[in-house]
Amino acid sequence: MDFRTDRVTELARQVRDGERSATELVQHSLTTIEELDGLVNAFVAIDAEQALRQAAAIDQVIAAGGDPGPLAGIPIGVKDLEDAAGLPTTFGSSLHAEAVPASSDSSLVARLRQAGCIVIGKTNTPEHGWTSRTENALHGTTRNPWNLAHTAGGSSGGSAAAIAAGMVPLATGSDGGGSIRIPSACCGLSGMKASTGRVPIGGEKGSGWLHLSSKGPMARSIHDVAAALEVVIGPDPTDLLSLPRPEASFLDAVVEPHLPTVIGWSPGLGYAEIDDEVLACCEAAVSKIIETGIEVVPIDGPFDEDPVDPWSVIVTTALARSLGPGRDHDRYEESDPFLRLMVDAGLTTSGIDVLDAIEASHTLNLKLVEQFHTVRLILTPTTAAPAPPIELGGRGMINGRLDANWVKLTYPLNMTSSPAATVAVGLSSAGIPIGLQIIGPQHADLAVLRAAAALEDLFGFDAVAEVPR
Numbered sequence: 001m002d003f004r005t006d007r008v009t010e011l012a013r014q015v016r017d018g019e020r021s022a023t024e025l026v027q028h029s030l031t032t033i034e035e036l037d038g039l040v041n042a043f044v045a046i047d048a049e050q051a052l053r054q055a056a057a058i059d060q061v062i063a064a065g066g067d068p069g070p071l072a073g074i075p076i077g078v079k080d081l082e083d084a085a086g087l088p089t090t091f092g093s094s095l096h097a098e099a100v101p102a103s104s105d106s107s108l109v110a111r112l113r114q115a116g117c118i119v120i121g122k123t124n125t126p127e128h129g130w131t132s133r134t135e136n137a138l139h140g141t142t143r144n145p146w147n148l149a150h151t152a153g154g155s156s157g158g159s160a161a162a163i164a165a166g167m168v169p170l171a172t173g174s175d176g177g178g179s180i181r182i183p184s185a186c187c188g189l190s191g192m193k194a195s196t197g198r199v200p201i202g203g204e205k206g207s208g209w210l211h212l213s214s215k216g217p218m219a220r221s222i223h224d225v226a227a228a229l230e231v232v233i234g235p236d237p238t239d240l241l242s243l244p245r246p247e248a249s250f251l252d253a254v255v256e257p258h259l260p261t262v263i264g265w266s267p268g269l270g271y272a273e274i275d276d277e278v279l280a281c282c283e284a285a286v287s288k289i290i291e292t293g294i295e296v297v298p299i300d301g302p303f304d305e306d307p308v309d310p311w312s313v314i315v316t317t318a319l320a321r322s323l324g325p326g327r328d329h330d331r332y333e334e335s336d337p338f339l340r341l342m343v344d345a346g347l348t349t350s351g352i353d354v355l356d357a358i359e360a361s362h363t364l365n366l367k368l369v370e371q372f373h374t375v376r377l378i379l380t381p382t383t384a385a386p387a388p389p390i391e392l393g394g395r396g397m398i399n400g401r402l403d404a405n406w407v408k409l410t411y412p413l414n415m416t417s418s419p420a421a422t423v424a425v426g427l428s429s430a431g432i433p434i435g436l437q438i439i440g441p442q443h444a445d446l447a448v449l450r451a452a453a454a455l456e457d458l459f460g461f462d463a464v465a466e467v468p469r
Contacts (some may be wrong), residue, residue, distance in 0.1 A: 041139070079159050092136040093128060192447050210410060270301040
């Protein structure tokens with residue numbers, strides 16, 4: 001058994017058919033975590049006893065002839081920004097170091113459990129998910145399983161690293177500016193940010209980032225991402241932005257992969273400089289697409305300038321709301337200095353500023369709509385640089401120059417609420433995976449999934465991370 005290569009759907013089938021037990025899968029996960037997590041630091045909390053109890057219960061259901069769900073026995077990690085019953089949610093923050101175990105699951109975790117998944121533990125995240133590198137004063141730094149000297153990306157870096165290292169085959173993530181796609185690309189996974197509302201954020205705790213953030217499952221392949229999405233999408237009356245369930249199956253979409261006949265190629269979305277190594281790798285991937293007979297149309301835009309400022313207005317305001325009340329906490333100084341500056345900025349942001357940022361999101365979407373009149377999907381690199389060394393303190397290296405914003409190609413799609421995926425297309429000179437991003441129109445999740453599956457097949461990226469044991 002190897003979670004780096006075994007498909008989630010096949011593992012679940014084996015459990016349902018009695019070829020393996022859920023207990024066997026959980027024990028394999030716990031053993032791998034024990035062997036590797038001291039090097040990677042993907043998990044911040046483990047509850048082996050609870051996980052083994054859940055596994056035994058599933059095994060009993062199967063022995064009695066019952067069906068515990070389509071993802072029966074699959075061990076999962078839960079990003080430490082959302083609740084999993086029995087485990088504390090610390091948000092990667094010293095302010096919540098003494099958090100008591102959650103009494104209930106988030107809506108995403110609840111739906112995964114209902115499908116048969118078993119929660120192993122919580123995965124690391126930067127404090128309140130604010131940045132593209134996964135480190136914090138409370139739990140430390142998560143390292144990239146492909147090269148332990150490099151970041152795993154963020155903010156779902158703990159989940160991505162756990163999957164890439166083979167600790168779990170499935171985990172949860174959230175994406176308010178690229179936080180599923182960035183670590184997926186950095187760790188060689190296929191990742192998907194569904195349209196806002198496709199995976200509901202319901203229950204007592206709504207989205208703290210307005211329309212920017214989407215939750216969702218993370219896995220090694222787009223097939224497994226789709227299988228998990230299939231059980232978590234659908235409306236929730238407690239989520240004002242939740243979408244109706246589409247008639248077509250997400251899983252069927254990847255079983256029958258398909259590329260549209262015309263695709264756009266925009267290396268920098270109209271404003272971004274791309275590192276030569278990333279660009280060359282993605283251009284080689286685009287050449288493979290062209291060789292199949294697909295028409296690839298170069299695009300200068302679709303955007304006129306980097307929308308980081310209006311995106312930041314919403315994010316800093318959200319962070320101020322979350323962290324502002326804790327500024328008098330005796331451990332507040334442990335928070336990253338730049339994060340504290342963002343909180344200060346958010347506390348002085350006006351309501352008009354926020355509305356202007358929402359209006360900027362509307363304008364960005366108009367530009368995308370115009371572009372999608374001529375192409376069905378748009379391709380870009382997922383990140384402007386490979387995942388940087390941890391010693392650079394969160395900055396990336398673009399063509400020999402340090403750049404704090406090496407992830408400038410993902411957050412516009414949060415502002416427009418667009419579905420977007422990433423697939424691995426190769427490795428950097430440092431052995432770090434490089435991703436190609438697939439962007440679709442509003443609510444065209446199925447088209448993005450079909451294309452991601454087709455590109456995954458075309459590129460055939462089947463290398464796996466080898467963490468030194």
